[in-house]
Amino acid sequence: MKRVFSWLVTVALALSLCVPALAAESVPLWQSYGCTSEAECVELIFGGDQAAYDAAAAEQEAYNDWLDSMSDEIAAFDPDAYWSSGQCPMAEYYDSKEQFMEDWLLETEEDFRSVMVDEWLSGQWTAWWDAHETDRLRTEMGGTAGETGIILDGAYIAFPTQKPQVTAGVTMAPAKELAEAFGGTVRREGSVLVVEAEGVTVRLQPGSAQAEISDAAGSRTADMGGACYESGGAVYVPVRFLAQTLGCDVLWDSRFGAAVLLRRDKLIEKMDSRFTVLNGLISAMTLDPDQNYRTAVKLDGALTALDSINGDKTYQLGADMTVLQSGTTVQLTAKFRLEGWEALLQSAYADETTAQAWKSLEDTGLEMIYDGEGGMLYWKLPALELFTYGMYESGTWIAMPTQPVTALEGEPSVGAVLYASVLSSYTGPYAWGDPALLCRELDTAADGLAGYIGDGCFEKSAGYQVLHYGEEEYEADLAEIYGEEYVDWANEFEKLELELKVAERSATFRVLMQNRDQTGFGTVFLVDAQGTLSPTRVNMELLLRLKNQFDLSVSYSAVTAATDEAPASAPPEGETVINPYEGYEETAPGADIMPVPELDII
Structure with a gap:
């Protein structure tokens, strides 16, 4: 918690440094916060995190030095040219400079120039600091500026002589260094290059885009997405193909100009070493994905509405549910008991239709089917016509597209959940952050x-x-x-x-x-x-x-036992099924959750 607090303080300081006036005078960071000493500032402002204070102080010093170096550019700055350049964010929201000055209460051209300088410097500093941090982090991770990088589990792979290249939109790297980074070997058999690593054998031939793969699943031929070639005495292979064949997740980081390779199993194993107690419980609770299971669920409850004037009233509720499950396919049926809820809902809702809909659920059932592999959720509600105000007939199955879920690779665990959670933020249409730093985030999350x-x-x-x-x-x-x-x-x-x-x-x-x-x-x-x-x-x-x-x-109880009965993966044939999202898949539930993208650059 202390680290998170310190990180937020550091971010706030970084934002404040974008305003030149705050750094006009070079004073110690602790003094700018109004503290009497560095020790007091570390304790009160940075939650006792000396490293966070040092990082913020270094950034403040860098800003002051950078601002001094910008003196000539500031003196030559043309505010009108900047306003019209298309780079000034403020100009996008005003029809004219005069309107902007009036709205901002700027009375003179000097006032206007001052605001424009501040805005321009803010953007310039952000770009400079981002480039500075990129160079620092790249060097810290073992990379070199100006070179296409290959990052494996958070560290750059070293290529002493022949460097990775981007050829026809595909990232290529020398096979020897790439294989050795995985603890593997490369040897020649005539014109064929044989790569062995992670229990996988890959046979490649320069000039060909085809490869022969042999692993625990057998032998097969695969298209690599790009042909191997020789250059400078090294055989270059497509990075994405080889990395994925060896079991990696692969992403591209445009900020660092690097392919990011993640050995999922090894990263999860590293995190799981710290959660053996919970993982033991998770393992014991995990169902065999190849077996069918039947779970009988019973729920009983009581809701007491407190009323000091008219007297408290108690309403009973309950449900009996049956769940059939096999792998990622789940079928649920439920019958509800809602004694006295009609009166409760009528007192809570002016909408009589809603109260009637809930009343109709008494002693009736809900049916639901989830096809994880097919990515579809189906549900049927007897009172559907009432709940949808006549839009759908009762008894109709509603189909909702979801993100497909395949059987878990390996045992479910705390580390697996952390890995999937962090990885999801770096993929899909709403991805953010720098994949090159993903392993650091994994470490922070695990810590x-x-x-x-x-x-x-x-x-x-x-x-x-x-x-x-x-x-x-x-x-x-x-x-x-x-x-x-x-x-x-x-x-x-x-x-x-x-x-x-x-x-x-x-x-x-x-x-x-x-x-x-x-x-x-x-x-x-x-x-x-x-x-x-x-x-x-x-x-x-x-x-x-x-x-x-x-x-x-x-009160809730659930009893699970193996069964020969398999869950249905779709409504019975002949039933009415409506997909409200058909034709609008891009806005369907789960559409914003995407798998690791197949980017041409890798």
């Missing part, structure tokens, strides 16, 4: 999570591995971030008790949370949940209270 649920957080007790996080631990975290004197001010909880007890093939848990009653700062709530987990059974009791509003108690 942060291990501080709360890693092996070091568990203690052995009476045959269990016990993870406990309560008020004492929470207050210690607050003290580290804000200081001892601010713990009470920052504390949001009246009660806090989180506990997980893990045995060899089962676990128990307890969650107790109640926030402080602070007038004007939201609703006071209490959550009290406890239960047991095992591969065949899950039991949970939940109590949720909102002060002066309602009490909700829920």
Whole structure:
């Protein structure tokens, strides 16, 4: 948490440096924050993180030096030319310079020039600092400016003589150095080059775009997406092809001009070494993807609406569900029990149709089918006509496209979840960040999570591995971030008790949370949940209270067993199925979640 806080402070400082006036005088960073010493600034502003302070101070010094070097450019700056250049963001929002000056209360040309200089310098500094940081990070990772780079698991692969090249839009690299980075070997068999690495043998021939691959799955011929060739005594091979054949995820980083290769299994294994207790539980709870399972779920509950004038009223709720699952295919049927909910909904909704729709769910069912491999979710609701105000007939299946989900490669684990989560932010149409730094983000994410649920957080007790996080631990975290004197001010909880007890093939848990009653700062709530987990059974009791509003108690149980009955992957033949998203796949659910893109540059 301290690192995150320090990082945010550093970002804020970087943004502030974009304003020239703030760095006109070269003063120590701690003084610019109004502190009496560097030590005080590190503790109060940077949460005790000396490294974050040093980085911010170095950036401030670099900015001051850069600003001094810009004196001639500033003196020659033409504000009118900049306004008309198409590079001034402000000019996009105003019809004229005069309108802008009026809106910004700029009375003189000198006022206008001052604002334009500030805006121009901000963009120039951002570009300079980005290039500076790129060069620094590239050097730190072992790369060289001006060269196409190949980054494997966060570090540049060294190519001492023959360098990687981009040929016809495909990144090519010397086969020998590329294979050796994977711990492999390269040898000649006549005109054929044989690459062996990661348990895979690839046979290549200069001038050909075809390769023969032999691995645990057998032998096959594949198109490499580009022909091998010899140059300077080295045989060049397509980087994407060879890396993916050896089990890598491959991305392109335009900022660093580098192909980024990620050995998924090795990176996950590295992270998982810190979460062996939780991974043991996850492994025990994981179902065999080649087996069919039937889970019977029973849910019972009561909602008590609190009314100090008319008297409290209690409404019963429940559901009986059956879940069939095989791999990524899931079929669910559910019947609801909603005793007295019609009256509750009529009092809560002016819309009588909505109340009637919920009333119709009593003793009726919901059906749902999820085809993970095909990327489609189907559901059917008896009261669909009421819920959609007549748009769809009751009994109609609604089809919703989703992102396809194939069977997991390897065992599910904490590391696998972290890897998939971080990787997803670097791929697809909404990708952000620099893939070259992805491994650093993985390390940071693993460090942060291990501080709360890693092996070091568990203690052995009476045959269990016990993870406990309560008020004492929470207050210690607050003290580290804000200081001892601010713990009470920052504390949001009246009660806090989180506990997980893990045995060899089962676990128990307890969650107790109640926030402080602070007038004007939201609703006071209490959550009290406890239960047991095992591969065949899950039991949970939940109590949720909102002060002066309602009490909700829920009892949940699920029993799982292997079965010969397989789930359906689509509605029965002859049923009416409507896909509201047909023809609009680009806006369908899951459309913004894309696999690693096949970029021509690699």
